Amino acid sequence: MNPFRRPLLILALAGMVLTVALSAGSAAWADDRPLRWAADAEGGAPYIFYDPQDPGRVVGFEVDLAEALQRRLGRPIQWVQYDYVGLVGGLRRGDFDFAMNGLEVTPDRARALRLSRPYYVYTLQTVVRADERRFATLDELQALHGRVGTLEETAAQRFLEEMGFRPTLYGNQTEPYLDLEIGRLDAVVMDLPIAVYFARPNPRLRFLGEPFGQGYYAIAFRKEDETLAAQVDRALADLAGSGELRRIYEKWGLWNASQEALESWDAVNVTAEAARNWTPSRYLPLLLHGAGVTILLTLTSMAAAIMLGLPIALLRLYGPRPLGWAATAYIEFFRGIPVLLLLFFIYYGLPSLAEQWALPISLRFSPFQAAVLGFGLNYAAYEAEIYRSGIASVAPGQWEAAASLGMSRATAFRRIIFPQAVRVILPPMTNDFIALFKDTSIVSIVAVVELTKQYQILAKSSLKYLEIGAATAVLYLVMSVPLGLLARQLERRWGKGL
Known part of the structure; x- marks a missing residue:
């Protein structure tokens, strides 16, 4: 007889008993x-x-x-x-x-x-500034081509779109009323509980008309x-x-x-x-519009970063010592803070700052302007370091050769130094351009509806996360792959042995 047979049988029986006990305990725990x-x-x-x-x-x-x-x-x-x-x-x-x-x-x-x-039975409530006298109804506001804000994928959004508005969409309740206060919006339409809590106690805001549009939570x-x-x-x-x-x-x-x-x-x-019929003919135009916003935002932000980055790099390399220190401080500051925090400060903090200090200039940027400014300031710091390293990589003898030909330093930089530096600058700069292209997805924090935000809105409302997500990914690839091909072509044309 196998000497291990009896212990194995005992272990098997013990395992069965333990399994049953754990199952019973798990069922009881599941109820409690x-x-x-x-x-x-x-x-x-x-x-x-x-x-x-x-x-x-x-x-x-x-x-x-x-x-x-x-x-x-x-x-x-x-x-x-x-x-x-x-x-x-x-x-x-x-x-x-x-x-x-x-x-x-x-x-x-x-x-x-x-x-x-x-x-809960909710209704919708329109809120305007306390001194608003230009219109008394949403129909009158629409005739004035006014700006209305609301929460994304809510009954208020659907109601406003059916009226013909293109509402500014937000991800939480506080930001629409802040934008209404400082004049970026003419009205806000949201659920009555939100209006009761945020708008009714605010002396700068008031309810416009009676609640309307009943629904359920x-x-x-x-x-x-x-x-x-x-x-x-x-x-x-x-x-x-x-x-x-x-x-x-x-x-x-x-x-x-x-x-x-x-x-x-x-x-x-x-x-x-009727439930919405989420066919490609319904959501593709919205995704394409979001893609257009993404492209425009990327191009303008990168242009701003380049225009800021090159002077900063030159100041750090060749400027007087105080200006060089200032350029270094700029780079370290904007590389050290998250771009999301920067966007939030530009969009919401600067208007409050201007109001508190009674500044004579307006610091109320539109969502798109705030996004371009934020990305431009942030990426300029990275571009400045790329340009500085590229310029510094050119051999000092190039300056001496240009001087021997009677060129001024400005002419030498423009004709001799910078064209050679471009070969070193181009690869990391194009990588930054592609990275900026994808980073634009965070601008929804300041109410810009670009491609990723449009995907979130459509997927949440239709529950077609896979289908709309695949279409969004294809659009990103269609936009980003040509950028990579263009970057490689430029590197082959201008690079050293690439």
Whole structure:
């Protein structure tokens, strides 16, 4: 008899018993484990945001609602920070259990997700500056070709586009009202809870007209999580029937007559509005427009960087000592700060600075101007170092030979030194140009809708992440590959043995 047979049988039986025990324990844990709720706290008032008095704690009416659901369900709910743009994709991947962040009930979302019964009835509200007298309605503003801001992929955006506006789109609630205050926008249209929190207390802003355009907020689940969704539906019904939901909304100043429909709600007819037909003929023109913005932004920003970079390099090489120190300080400063921070400061910080110091000049740049200025200042620092190293690589004897021919230093630089330096400068400069081409994707922070931002908007609204993502990637390749080919051709023509 094999002496190892009995110990192996015992180990096998023990493994089976342990597996069954772990499975049972895992099932029990699955029923009691904390539910992961995803929402974006960045500028998320009054939904969810960090308490100004206690920055380590989040508050908001959805935080209060999550705590009430936790008591009704008898299960802990843990909030996880998640970018609003990625909530639907993250939920479908299983990164969390449900999303609750002012998600509007739409046919596209109802088709892809399991939406709960509504927990809030929202309306839209137009906000203007307090001294605005040029128009009294959105129709009058449209006749004036006015500028309107709103959140991307919301009912407000769809409403404005149907009216014929091309609204400026933002990623959070605070920035549209800031732009409205300083005159970059003529009006802002967003959900009433946002307007109540941000616009109503601001003496520089006022509501224009009455709220309009009723819709619903719902909690989003995966289709396969029907059991959990049904439990949340019952909990929401209990909260509405007991009056606890009303007490939460009254605490935040959000209760109105529209919320009474929540108590007798039966079903939201999301099929009344047809889901959008996201065919290539619908989204390709928008992607092409975004690609055009990307190309224009790249070309103008690189031109600004070149025009700034070369003088800075020359000052560092040949300028008087104070100017050389200033050029070095410029390079170190702009290489040392993130371009995202620079864009945010130029777009939002400079207007506030001009107002506080009562400067006689306007520092209110348009989104595109702010993007060009930010990239130009940032990339000029890198270009200056490339030009400096290229010029310094030319042998000193070239200066001496030019002087022996009677050339001035300026003529020698223009005809002898710089043409030779171009051979060294060209490869890293073209690499920077291609890098800038891709870096333009961050300018959505200042409300520029370029190709990547257009992809995010379209993919989030259609849920066609793969199809629209593939089309976006093709457009980037169509634009960037010729740049690489052109760079190699120039290197072969002007380079040393390339």
